[in-house]
Amino acid sequence: MLEGVRVLACGERDAVKLCAALLERAGATVDFAAANSVDYDVIVVSSDVDHAADWKASGAHIVCDITATGPQDSRAGTPWSDAQIQAMSGLMDTTGFAHGGPARIGIALTEISAALYAAAAIAAAVRVKRLRGIVQNIDVTLMACATSALTTFLPAAFAGRSAARVGNRHPACAPWNAYRTRDGWILICTSTEEQWRKLRQEARVPALDDARFATLSNRVTHVDELDALIETWTATLATDDCTRMCERIGVAAGPIVGIADLHDEPNFRMRHARAARDIEANGIDAKTYRQVSIFETSALSETRAAAKPRTRNSEGNAGPLAGVRVIEIGQYTTAPLVGKHLAALGAQVVKIEPPGGEVARSWKPGQGGTSYFFALNNTDKRTIALDLKHEADRAHLRTLLKDADVLVENLRPGALAKLGFTRETLGAMNPRLVYCSISGFGIASAYPSRPAFDTVIQAMGGLMDLTKSDGAPVKIGASAADILGGQAALFAIVARLASSADEAGTFIENSMQDVAAWCALFAAGKGASRGQTLACLDGHVWTEGDVTDADRARCITQPKAVAASGIAQAVPVMRVDELLEDSDFLADALSAARDASGAFWPVLKVPYRLAKTPACVRAVPGAPEIVRRAPPAPARAPVPEDRHAAEIRDDMR
Template sequence: MAAEVCKPLAGMLVVEAGDRPAVSACGSLLRDLGARVVVAEDESSATAATRPVRLAGKESVRATAMAIEQLLDVADVAITSSDTTATVAFPERRATQVRCDITAFGGSGPLSGIAASEALVQAWAGTAEVTGRRDGPPLVTPAPLLEMEAGAYAAAAVLAAIRVLRRHGIGQEIDIALYDVGVNALAAFLPLAFAGREASRDGNRHAILAPWNSYPTRDGWVMVCAPTDDQWRRLCDVVGKPGAAESLDLATSGGRLEHLEQIDLIVSAWTRDRTVAKCLDALAAAGIPSGPIIDINDLEHEPNLRHRGTVVRATDPQNSVGVLVPGPLLGERVQVAPVIPSFGATKRLAERNRAPRRGTVDRTITFGGFPLAGIRVIEIGMNTVAPLAGRQLGALGADVIKIEPPTGDVNRSNAPFRQDAGTYIFAVSNTDKRGIVLNLRDPEDARTLHALLSTADVLIENLKPGSLDRLGFSAENLRREHPGLVYCSMTGFGHDSVYKGRPALDTVVQAMSGMMAATRQDGMPTKAGISVADQLGGQLGLVAVLGALLAHDADGSGARLDIAMQDATVWAGQHIWNGASPEPCEIIGAADGYVAVVGLDRAHIAALLGVREDELGATTRALTRDEFIAAVDPTLTRIAPVRTVVEVIEADQTAARGLLVSRPTIDGDAWTVLESPLRLAATPARVRTAMPRLGVIDIALHAELTAAHATSAERAGMRAGT
């Protein structure tokens, strides 16, 4: 949620002409930023359980061919899903229109055009493979996580394209693929594959960090995450095993990753004798990220979500029943729930809407330019959340300067390591950034940061709430000294929170957002394998910053943005609220792995294979995945192989989309990193560089700072002489 009202899209008309959840997610974020959003919906949508969350705060028009053509004629922004609405003839895009097409596999590659559902894309992209217990089959999450992440990335791409439109007078096409989003979501697992280690599911553990797991208590389950050396030492004190912190086997992140069973025995022996509340009190007092696993039906009563207005109750006009809908993530906290329109309630639209154009229009931009050219971003980020936003802003052309403490981003210390001691996860998480090491407790380094901020448009950070305040860099202080600065904090529970200063990591937030309770294996709540809370926090921060930059472009205004990972993760689960359930998905073993089948029960699958249902398991285990798929559905609309991470890395679709690329560092190295999923046709996002080793000096940045310090000293001398 943003702490300030920012409506940079006021006066713009956005049309949703597609039925993917990502389409409505993108439209909802643009609605939060002030756009008028009109949804073209057909009769089947009127009674769908997902309709309240998709339509809240929007308008409804019956989706006839004529209505869609008229809507797209007047829209400033059109959001479509052409693979699932292939029978709709979309009119040609106007030169000044932004059109975003969200599909399963994008506009290129061997899988392009296949209208795969969320569950099947989770299988193709490897995110199903990394979800679930190691001793069980892969899991598909019931919440459409890739759709929701794709919706956030689509909104970011649309905002970047609107910036180009307002500055240069040209619209463009945008291609967002769920598959691209899924491959990007494997960021925590790619390092294991790159290092030649198994990259697969492991229940509620983390792929490369430990301790990180759910533990039984006397009355439930508690999630505990203490991956840094300092957190591990404090956890050992809490559980009464201080000697474990000094053990040579467990003293480092790499050692802990090798001894997961030993760590879990130490922690669970302590939690089993206590209630959830007692465990959380002790862990909170020690500053250990932890939380209870909350049921999705209890979200509206969760204290922080109620405080922040994340989940609100509205009335469904179709049946006058009370339903839950998400409050605005990027705007003013609402006291009144957004209105859900009746089906087809909007009969007429005004003539072509045009957002008020601000400033002069420069039509000299060439295809291939960057949407954020000329924007400077300062990143004070650790781990995933702010670094994700920073690398996407960098791919869009911003000059991103990453501030690291003398010890570096903690991801520089997280295994697995290359032979040269570099860390894969840091390289994957930090591209298109220049770096500088500052100790912000040192007055001279603090002045250096202020010098950088005086030249910056944006500051993004995801430190524990209050950390920058104690160093003199509170939002209030910075807004006084740098009034035009867009200041975006991305934290677990927000600065405006009932959990003041509470630390949070990905799985703790999943636990406290209903996500784990909704995803069960043999009845046990299970986290999504991908770091969905981290990623959504970064993606929503990215969207909020791009929205605030549109206002900044217009009048130089700054903004204070307060993004909570908990808000973002709850928002991502909205399509399984109000009794809605996804299409059933069966995960079935084959001779060389697993296959996901959607919309067909086991009896139907057995019939297609020509066997009895009780023979299904033995039959499929004798078939390869390709043989299984050819026998059941060669069109690939109902079935997909559950790919491993290594198979995703080597897949033709991954190569065709250019999702893994080798990029250089300024100190002569190179890393395999992720390409951006933001595919803007005229002004594409492009990953160009990886970050060097800690402390390597960027010559241009060093010269700039030297000149700034010299000017500052000269001014001080002149003042002293007068």
């Protein structure tokens, strides 16, 4: 992928080190010290920690500068920590239980996110240099990476509301929570009435038949009573037994895996046997995470047909991926996040939606019948509605795929194959296709039939064990497993497109649990970070300095902005809705896009800046185009895959 690219990584910031590890995983040669920087194609540095001005001014290298805040930010130049950025960006306030205070996320989420976005931006810049001879600088900020993860919380702020912390619950689904078992914890997540019916029958708790729980809205209203009753059932079972029971009835569930026990988690042990044995024998140290791969690549098909070279190159300051054609099949966060960034980088992205459009289009709040959430995750795409139960629509998809460069999807493993789109078939119709499959547990998995949600992956990847509120495990408020999984897929795809190797088709496998484990092991290898939240009149402050009883007493009587100014290394913990009154957020992160009718939408800029071939967010898609089907042909026997086609909606995660 990036073979032949030489990288110099300078500095102590975690994002620099992680970015270097990612580039090395993609084939680049990485050094962490050098007397002569002339020999390097790429330099990764953090100018708020180390000197970078001369390298950036020379024009001789692709220089990626990862800083806490942007150069125009009023807080620029200060090497803020990951936790301080969590607090200032609103991320920290989204994590924790409703009855308690905000909780620090147990992994360096903003550093990790910055590393992933920086690696993708570097790969894009390498592609531009290879195809057009343009060398440019890149700026990535932890603050922009943090705010870009707020897509589930910003919609409420756009509507003038404040989104409350929900702990391990879902604001619109119930039951959806962490429940105690006989020997630990289990996450159970229901999203349909059918799942609730099956769970209620399995639990055999008579009170669950009460009218208070008859409808989803009633269950959400009475969620405290509901969760208490569910736990009377789970508390009688071992975690493994409860998990298997939920898997059998098609309900997403999984144990909260302790980081020290990750090596015994069956899917992790199956997919990363060497790392599991090493953890079991030696524990977790600063290098353990490097034994876990966040993506795998292989030939698209066993039959490697001759591939025609790509000829759609662009000149000048067009986006790095100008001329690249992408097909996206997926919903909610992971695949849409990948498609959004590929489009911002200049690719032509066609999003395939089911008839009636993606479910997330209708989520509240929004405008003109489309949700803010959907708009934030799907900018600059052309959208088409296809009913893949019908052969005519599958034929249209085949036509699109024949001329595509990339296919990215987050269906259940095997869903496309059931519809006739196996790797062999895809390789035959398009020998140079880059096909990226994103799933919860991977293609080769100990759980081939287990559904996966972000919350379950956070639990089973070690993230929840590292994030605690009042001593109890709690999920990261942002959809961290979904977002980080999408970022890892984005990097793998762009790195493949930057390759100077032959144009043979490539299959990229991305498991969200692998990415979550990679992040959790990195955090565990570093050890716990110092700091605490203090309650104030109007919220909380986060401090990493020494705190006295007098400081705590004074904070309670002061607004958080005043309290933070009087305590060493303290910053206010911002609410997400407060960001809309923050001049730095408005200038550096927020932007406006238009839809086909001319209406304006609040959207987020990408958190990386390429100096000469910028990534741009411009438009929000309207309703999906409807493909006109030909009149039905005379009835005939269905093709074999049709017996599975009705499952496609269930396979859309």
